[in-house]
Amino acid sequence: MQLPADLKYTDTHEWLRQEADGTVTVGITWHAQDRLGDLVYVENPPRGKAFRKGEECGVVESVKAASDIYAPISGEVVAVNEELASNPEKINQEPYRAWIFKLRPSEPGELQTLLDAVAYEKLIEAESH
Amino acid sequence: MSTTDLKRTPLFEEHRRSNAHLVDFAGWEMPVHYGSQIDEHHHVRRDAGMFDVSHMLTIDVDGGAAREFLRRVLANDVARLTVPGGALYACLLNEAGGVLDDLIVYNLSPERFRLVVNAATAEKDLAWLIALRDRFAHTVELRPRREWAMIAIQGPAARGRFWQARETARAATGGLNVFQAAESAGMFVARTGYTGEDGFEVISPADQAVALWRDLLALGIAPCGLGARDTLRLEAGMNLYGQDMDELVTPMESGLAWTVDLSSERDFVGRKALLVRQPQKRLAGLLLVDKGVLRSHQLVRTGRGEGITTSGGFSPTLGHSIALARVPLGVAIGEAVEVQIRGKWLAAKVVKYPFVRMGKSLIDIPLS
Numbered sequence: 153m154q155l156p157a158d159l160k161y162t163d164t165h166e167w168l169r170q171e172a173d174g175t176v177t178v179g180i181t182w183h184a185q186d187r188l189g190d191l192v193y194v195e196n197p198p199r200g201k202a203f204r205k206g207e208e209c210g211v212v213e214s215v216k217a218a219s220d221i222y223a224p225i226s227g228e229v230v231a232v233n234e235e236l237a238s239n240p241e242k243i244n245q246e247p248y249r250a251w252i253f254k255l256r257p258s259e260p261g262e263l264q265t266l267l268d269a270v271a272y273e274k275l276i277e278a279e280s281h
Numbered sequence: 282m283s284t285t286d287l288k289r290t291p292l293f294e295e296h297r298r299s300n301a302h303l304v305d306f307a308g309w310e311m312p313v314h315y316g317s318q319i320d321e322h323h324h325v326r327r328d329a330g331m332f333d334v335s336h337m338l339t340i341d342v343d344g345g346a347a348r349e350f351l352r353r354v355l356a357n358d359v360a361r362l363t364v365p366g367g368a369l370y371a372c373l374l375n376e377a378g379g380v381l382d383d384l385i386v387y388n389l390s391p392e393r394f395r396l397v398v399n400a401a402t403a404e405k406d407l408a409w410l411i412a413l414r415d416r417f418a419h420t421v422e423l424r425p426r427r428e429w430a431m432i433a434i435q436g437p438a439a440r441g442r443f444w445q446a447r448e449t450a451r452a453a454t455g456g457l458n459v460f461q462a463a464e465s466a467g468m469f470v471a472r473t474g475y476t477g478e479d480g481f482e483v484i485s486p487a488d489q490a491v492a493l494w495r496d497l498l499a500l501g502i503a504p505c506g507l508g509a510r511d512t513l514r515l516e517a518g519m520n521l522y523g524q525d526m527d528e529l530v531t532p533m534e535s536g537l538a539w540t541v542d543l544s545s546e547r548d549f550v551g552r553k554a555l556l557v558r559q560p561q562k563r564l565a566g567l568l569l570v571d572k573g574v575l576r577s578h579q580l581v582r583t584g585r586g587e588g589i590t591t592s593g594g595f596s597p598t599l600g601h602s603i604a605l606a607r608v609p610l611g612v613a614i615g616e617a618v619e620v621q622i623r624g625k626w627l628a629a630k631v632v633k634y635p636f637v638r639m640g641k642s643l644i645d646i647p648l649s
Contacts (some may be wrong), residue, residue: 189302189508190319192595193558193574193602211623215508215573215595216317238571244317
């Protein structure tokens with residue numbers, strides 16, 4: 153699966169897209185949904201709540217297991233994808249379109265600490281060996 | 282355990298060819314799904330699917346004393362098997378009445394019986410049976426059939442597709458009732474399963490199993506993994522050994538009282554303990570009313586005390602999460618309870634199970 157080059161990634165398998173309005177959009181990677189299997193439930197972070205980088209801020213549950221979503225950078229939740237409540241399988245079908253929430257970063261410098269597609273690809277390869 | 286130590290069934294290469302996601306299940310490298318577990322689940326409920334269950338062990342029990350031996354060893358009474366090829370679901374108990382395993386016993390002829398036991402418990406079961414044989418019935422022959430394969434073909438269209446693939450087996454298997462088996466052209470075909478749907482379980486030598494798997498695949502039967510097998514059996518309200526019961530609980534505390542025959546004076550292993558042990562808990566079905574997913578080992582709060590979920594998951598047929606839970610006796614159907622999920626207490630309802638049979642929901646989903 154080709155990794156979108158315009159996204160940033162975390163070692164906990166979230167992806168981020170920097171939007172023109174200064175917010176960032178967050179989802180989980182193809183690799184994450186592939187490991188989890190069919191998703192059946194998404195627990196969004198509450199809108200308006202602020203998280204520190206690395207904090208647990210939501211949960212995705214598959215037929216197999218529950219998996220935490222971590223805030224990839226510090227910030228306040230400004231939007232959540234309500235569609236996933238009734239259609240969590242969108243994450244399996246189109247992981248890079250089915251976003252989970254949007255953050256307004258409080259520490260924009262943290263964006264530099266994230267992985268690019270090449271570094272994330274290496275991480276996945278290392279994990280699968 | 283590294284993957285190189287895992288055992289593989291004769292169908293392993295077929296799974297690889299179908300892009301199976303493989304997992305370690307009780308020391309076997311088995312398919313958990315082939316892409317989408319939920320799609321596989323629906324295939325079985327609506328059409329047909331097939332499972333490689335060759336990791337389960339077939340043990341043949343032969344001899345003039347086989348019947349009396351099994352009447353002593355199993356909590357259900359093989360004397361109930363009165364038709365040729367009849368099958369019976371039974372528990373193997375220890376002396377304390379705890380469940381060592383659950384199994385299906387087939388009666389092939391007056392002196393020939395066949396057991397199919399779980400993979401995780403196979404070696405323990407075999408050692409236990411050999412020890413009892415040496416004590417009670419030394420003329421009985423116990424033969425583990427490790428070289429055999431087993432395919433479960435399940436769903437409303439399963440039997441029809443099987444006959445399409447093996448026309449020669451139709452004569453011997455066309456008239457089989459549920460829980461009845463017959464031998465045909467080197468195959469052992471049983472109208473049994475673990476999904477709540479109609480279908481067959483076919484035991485055969487490895488090469489025949491590979492040929493059958495390929496022919497069924499060509500007929501459009503979906504290969505299904507252990508993931509779908511688990512959600513199908515949970516919807517069907519069938520226990521999974523090691524989760525819903527184990528050596529520490531009796532069949533009475535596991536929803537399996539119907540499999541224990543205490544009606545006669547028959548002296549079977551565990552009987553004395555069962556007559557004395559008073560069950561404090563029972564197995565109940567739960568439907569999650571709030572949003573979330575029930576899993577095993579979650580605490581349950583009821584009006585009569587605490588319980589615990591033993592199996593849980595998302596039910597693809599109902600679109601809701603369901604569970605089996607061990608709760609205090611007296612917790613009634615319809616009662617509101619709470620289940621602890623990640624520190625929060627969520628609303629659930631006690632419901633009758635099975636939840637689903639033959640493609641149909643058997644419970645009312647609350648409008649919430």
